[in-house]
Amino acid sequence: MTRQPLTTRQPLPTIYHGLDAAAVARLNSLTGQRSLNPGEYLFLQHTPAKSVYVLESGMLMMERSSSTGRRQVMAFMHPGNYIGITHNEHYDFTVSALAKSTVCEIPLKAFVVLQDEVPQLKENVRRIGGNILAHAFDQVFALGQKKAHERVCFLLKQLSDRLPQQRCHSVELIMTRQDIADYLGLTIETVSRAFSKLKQEGLIDVYSAHTIEIRDMAMIEELALAD
Amino acid sequence: MTRQPLTTRQPLPTIYHGLDAAAVARLNSLTGQRSLNPGEYLFLQHTPAKSVYVLESGMLMMERSSSTGRRQVMAFMHPGNYIGITHNEHYDFTVSALAKSTVCEIPLKAFVVLQDEVPQLKENVRRIGGNILAHAFDQVFALGQKKAHERVCFLLKQLSDRLPQQRCHSVELIMTRQDIADYLGLTIETVSRAFSKLKQEGLIDVYSAHTIEIRDMAMIEELALAD
DNA sequence: CGGGACCTTGAAACACCTCAAATATGGTGG
DNA sequence: CCACCATATTTGAGGTGTTTCAAGGTCCCG
Incomplete structure (x- = not known):
C-alpha cells in the first residue's frame, strides 16, 4: 500500500455547492450578516441552537469547556466553513472569533425547511457533516497517537x-x-x-x-x- | 450552570426508528446476514465502501491504523449500532469483531436509493451521524484533556x-x-x-x-x- | 517610550512509557 | 475434569517526554 494521507479529502464543500441561482437567492433571503471582533463569541456552549452560520471572512475557533476550566479546542474555522452542526437543541460547544470576522446567520428553522425543498442543499449539509466527522477522527488519531x-x-x-x-x-x-x-x-x-x-x-x-x-x-x- | 454531562444524549437512534412496516420490509429485503468470529474483519480500511451494516449481536471495534503500525481505536460497537458512515468511496477505518457477532449487511447503492424514498430513514441516518460526531468530540476531549x-x-x-x-x-x-x-x-x-x-x-x-x-x-x- | 500580554527558555517534578519478569487466564487435549 | 500451554495481564524498575513552576524576553499598542 502506497503512502497516503489517512483520510483522502475532496475539495471542501460549502452549503452553496451546486445550487442554482434561485436556490441561492432563497438562501440569501433568509440570512443576516453578523460581524465579530477578536475574542467575541458567536454563540456559547449550552445555549439554544437557533441558527447556523457560514463564515465569510476572518477566522473562528470552536471549543468545548468543562466546568473545571479544562478546555479543548475542536477546530479552527476558515471562510466558507459551515458552523452549527449539532444533534441537540443546544450547541455543545462555544464558537468565538480569533480575528475580525463576518458570518452569515441562517435561522435554523427556516434552513431546515429550505433543505426539504432543495435536495442539493440537504446533500451539501450531509457532506459537510461527513467532513467534520473525518476531521474529528483525524484529531482523535493525533491526540491519541502522536x-x-x-x-x-x-x-x-x-x-x-x-x-x-x-x-x-x-x-x-x-x-x-x-x-x-x-x-x-x-x-x-x-x-x-x-x-x-x-x-x-x-x-x-x-x-x-x-x-x-x-x-x-x-x-x-x-x-x-x-x- | 448545574453539573451535567458535556453532551446530553438522547436514546440512541437506530436506522429502524419510526419506520412503518412497509419500509422495514423493504429494508429487510435488501439485507443479508453475516456472521463474524472473534478477530474476524467486517471490512478493512482503504477498501471500497460498498455496504453499510447494522450490528445485531456481539461486539465490534472500529480502528484506524497508520502504516507505521500505530493504531487508534475509534469506537466499540454494540447491538443496534449502524456501521459504515463514510464520506469517501473507501472506508477510512477497519471494523473487526471482538466477540462472535452477527450483522445485517445492506448494499450501499440500494440503501441510498431507499433513503430517497423513505425520508424517515434518511432522517435516522442523519441523527446517527450526529451521534457519532458527538461521540468523536467526547473522545477528542478525553484524549486531549484527561x-x-x-x-x-x-x-x-x-x-x-x-x-x-x-x-x-x-x-x-x-x-x-x-x-x-x-x-x-x-x-x-x-x-x-x-x-x-x-x-x-x-x-x-x-x-x-x-x-x-x-x-x-x-x-x-x-x-x-x-x- | 512604557506597560501589559504573550511567548520562550530553563530546571525540577511528575505522569506515562519502555523493558523485563512474574502471575493469572482461558482454551485444549488427554 | 484436570493439567498444560499459549496468551493476556499485572507488577516493578528505570527512562523519557510532557508538565509545572519560575524567570526573562519579545511584541504590540497606546
Missing part, C-alpha cells in the same frame, strides 16, 4: 492546506499558543518548545511568533501523518 | 451506559487491554495500573481481567466527565 512535535506538524499541515496553492509555504498563526495547546492537548510551553525544535532542525522558520514558514514541507507532512 | 485514570473511567462509563438499567453495575470488558489502551491513547501497562488504582481506592472491583464491578458510580462518573 507526540508533541508531530501534533504541531499536524496543525501546520492543516493550516497550510487551507492556503491557496503557492510556492512559499508561509503560514499565519492567528491563534495564540494557548489556543494551539488546547487544540493539540498540550501546554503552551510544550508547543513553544516544539516550534523551537522544528526551527532548530531547519524544518520551519519562525519569523515572528505568529508567522511561520515551512521550509521542508515533505518532512512536516511525514511528521504530521506519523506515517 | 489523565490516564480519568480516561479509563470515561470508558467504564460509556460501557455501563450501554447496559440495561440495573442495580449492580457489572461491566464486561470484552476487549483486551491493548484495545482499551489504543482507544484511550495509552499503553496496556498504564491501563492496567489505572484499574489497579481504581480498585485500591474502592471505586471498582476487578473480579477477573474482563469483569469489573463499579462500586462508586458517582465517583466514576465524576472522573469520567472530569467535571
Whole structure:
C-alpha cells in the first residue's frame, strides 16, 4: 500500500455547492450578516441552537469547556466553513472569533425547511457533516497517537492546506499558543518548545511568533501523518 | 450552570426508528446476514465502501491504523449500532469483531436509493451521524484533556451506559487491554495500573481481567466527565 | 517610550512509557 | 475434569517526554 494521507479529502464543500441561482437567492433571503471582533463569541456552549452560520471572512475557533476550566479546542474555522452542526437543541460547544470576522446567520428553522425543498442543499449539509466527522477522527488519531512535535506538524499541515496553492509555504498563526495547546492537548510551553525544535532542525522558520514558514514541507507532512 | 454531562444524549437512534412496516420490509429485503468470529474483519480500511451494516449481536471495534503500525481505536460497537458512515468511496477505518457477532449487511447503492424514498430513514441516518460526531468530540476531549485514570473511567462509563438499567453495575470488558489502551491513547501497562488504582481506592472491583464491578458510580462518573 | 500580554527558555517534578519478569487466564487435549 | 500451554495481564524498575513552576524576553499598542 502506497503512502497516503489517512483520510483522502475532496475539495471542501460549502452549503452553496451546486445550487442554482434561485436556490441561492432563497438562501440569501433568509440570512443576516453578523460581524465579530477578536475574542467575541458567536454563540456559547449550552445555549439554544437557533441558527447556523457560514463564515465569510476572518477566522473562528470552536471549543468545548468543562466546568473545571479544562478546555479543548475542536477546530479552527476558515471562510466558507459551515458552523452549527449539532444533534441537540443546544450547541455543545462555544464558537468565538480569533480575528475580525463576518458570518452569515441562517435561522435554523427556516434552513431546515429550505433543505426539504432543495435536495442539493440537504446533500451539501450531509457532506459537510461527513467532513467534520473525518476531521474529528483525524484529531482523535493525533491526540491519541502522536507526540508533541508531530501534533504541531499536524496543525501546520492543516493550516497550510487551507492556503491557496503557492510556492512559499508561509503560514499565519492567528491563534495564540494557548489556543494551539488546547487544540493539540498540550501546554503552551510544550508547543513553544516544539516550534523551537522544528526551527532548530531547519524544518520551519519562525519569523515572528505568529508567522511561520515551512521550509521542508515533505518532512512536516511525514511528521504530521506519523506515517 | 448545574453539573451535567458535556453532551446530553438522547436514546440512541437506530436506522429502524419510526419506520412503518412497509419500509422495514423493504429494508429487510435488501439485507443479508453475516456472521463474524472473534478477530474476524467486517471490512478493512482503504477498501471500497460498498455496504453499510447494522450490528445485531456481539461486539465490534472500529480502528484506524497508520502504516507505521500505530493504531487508534475509534469506537466499540454494540447491538443496534449502524456501521459504515463514510464520506469517501473507501472506508477510512477497519471494523473487526471482538466477540462472535452477527450483522445485517445492506448494499450501499440500494440503501441510498431507499433513503430517497423513505425520508424517515434518511432522517435516522442523519441523527446517527450526529451521534457519532458527538461521540468523536467526547473522545477528542478525553484524549486531549484527561489523565490516564480519568480516561479509563470515561470508558467504564460509556460501557455501563450501554447496559440495561440495573442495580449492580457489572461491566464486561470484552476487549483486551491493548484495545482499551489504543482507544484511550495509552499503553496496556498504564491501563492496567489505572484499574489497579481504581480498585485500591474502592471505586471498582476487578473480579477477573474482563469483569469489573463499579462500586462508586458517582465517583466514576465524576472522573469520567472530569467535571 | 512604557506597560501589559504573550511567548520562550530553563530546571525540577511528575505522569506515562519502555523493558523485563512474574502471575493469572482461558482454551485444549488427554 | 484436570493439567498444560499459549496468551493476556499485572507488577516493578528505570527512562523519557510532557508538565509545572519560575524567570526573562519579545511584541504590540497606546
